Amino acid sequence: MEFLRLVLVFLHLLGMAMLIGTFMLELKAGRGAALNKGWLHGGGLQLITGLALMGLDPALDDVEYNPVKIGIKLLVVLVILGLAGGFVRKPATPTWLSPALGGLVVLNVGLAVFWP
Numbered sequence: 001m002e003f004l005r006l007v008l009v010f011l012h013l014l015g016m017a018m019l020i021g022t023f024m025l026e027l028k029a030g031r032g033a034a035l036n037k038g039w040l041h042g043g044g045l046q047l048i049t050g051l052a053l054m055g056l057d058p059a060l061d062d063v064e065y066n067p068v069k070i071g072i073k074l075l076v077v078l079v080i081l082g083l084a085g086g087f088v089r090k091p092a093t094p095t096w097l098s099p100a101l102g103g104l105v106v107l108n109v110g111l112a113v114f115w116p
Contacts, residue, residue: 001059008056012049016109018042019080023102032092039084039101046077046108069115076108 022038029036050073057065080101087093 001056005053005056005060008049008053012046012053015042015045015049016105018045019101019105023098023105026098026102031095034091035084035088035093035097037088040081040088043077043081043084047074047081050074050077066115069111073108073111076104076111080104080108 018038019042022036022042025036025038026033050070054065054070083097083101087097
């Protein structure tokens with residue numbers, strides 16, 4: 001069971017790296033460019049692996065999760081997915097969208113690291 005948890009954590013971290021990488025691609029693309037679908041892929045990976053990790057919670061004895069922290073992190077990733085889903089098909093995006101999505105990713109990483 002521990003191996004499965006570690007695989008899920010690994011994939012969860014890859015999802016976070018995908019979101020950060022997508023943000024860097026957005027910065028390189030410049031203002032007004034179409035939104036990269038990497039936001040949806042990275043956010044979806046984060047959501048699925050996060051929910052799977054929470055589903056493993058009853059099977060793991062020595063791992064304890066803070067439900068308030070997890071709820072806030074879930075809300076943040078849902079906002080990321082909602083914003084990305086709403087703008088990914090548009091030919092141009094508002095200038096505030098990429099910094100907002102990047103800030104939400106940094107917020108989620110900060111919650112994961114600094115909130116016990």
